[in-house]
Amino acid sequence: MTDLVTVTNAEGPVADVRINRPDKKNAVTLELLADLVAAGEALAHQSGLRAVVLSGADGNFSSGMDTSVFLKMAGQLDQIKDQMLNLPEGQIANDFQRPAQVWQDLGVPVIAAIEGVCFGAGIQIALAADFRIAAPDASLSILEAKWGLVPDMGISLSLPKLMPVDRAKALIMTGQVLSGTEALAEGLVTRVEDDPIEAAHAFADELAQKSPDAIRSAKTLADAIWAGDAAKGLKLEAQLQADLMGSPNQIETVMAQMQKRAPNYS
Structure with a gap:
């Protein structure tokens, strides 16, 4: 694992996991995503762990996928799509989905502390x-x-538990930017605080004082009650995205954004 993701106090009771590319507003790369997965998987083996606080360095959670990743992927779309759709035996999440799945699979509570921007890949990790x-x-x-x-x-693992489908469609279709207060009203965040990192650690410390068995069981129970079909949802995400990537209208969308003009869709 590199310093793109830092983990402090991994042995617990409260571990701090931080996305660490402050010069890029913590935009994620493929290497950073792999480091997030590695961090989550390593924490799963810490017997003294009671909670995790997940945040971004220097006042931003994450600005989303680094545009350099899009440029790199453009030259190898067939390979990327194959990796997205054809998974190893027994694996339900691809390499883009695992940085979210790993926190849902972790047995202890995970608290995302969101400052600054939290866009795209960033919000899906936070969710x-x-x-x-x-x-x-x-x-x-x-x-x-x-x-x-x-x-x-x-996002199929998280959004259905948080908000009605009509509001979810509106946010997905428009890409609307919400303030923390507006996100609270929509159900995307649990609460707002002037210092989210301090508040997240205070909440984590509170949870760490409870019976670890009860906390783990509570997470398992709630997730089971609100769960959909995780494998089916993740597969649908990947298939729809693979169909869009490199399509004429998707390319036109990107070009219009880059050239700061209205798109001309077919």
Whole structure:
């Protein structure tokens, strides 16, 4: 694992996991996504762990996927789509979805502390946490519509538990940017606090004082009650995204964004 994701106090009781590309507003790369998965999988083996606080360095959670990743992927779309759709035996999430799935699979509560921007891939990672504490002036958006795409990083595991389908469709289709306060009203965040990281650690410390068996069982129970078919949802995400990637209208969306003009769709 590199320093793109830092983990402190991994042995518990409260671990701090931080996305660490502050010069890029914590935009994620494929390497960073792999490091998030590695961090989550390593924490799963810490017997003294009671809770995790997940945040971004220097005042931003994450601005989403780094545009350099899109440029790199454009030259190898067939390979990327194959990786998205054809998974190893027994695996239900692809490499883009696992950075969200790993926090849902972790047995202890995960609290995302959201400051600054939380866009696209960033919000899908945050949504995978059990709780989200946001600053009132944070900016959150399911931003993939901006690039002619759909969210495909595990949002099927989280969004159905949080909001009605009509509101979810509106956010996915428009890419609307919400403040932390507006996101609270929509159900995307658990609460707003002026200092989300401090509040997240205070909440994590509170949870750490409870019976660890009861807390783990509570997470398992709630997730089971609100669960859909995880494998089916993740597969549908990947298939729809693969169909969109590199299609004429998706390319036109990207070009229009880059050239700052209205798109001309076929």
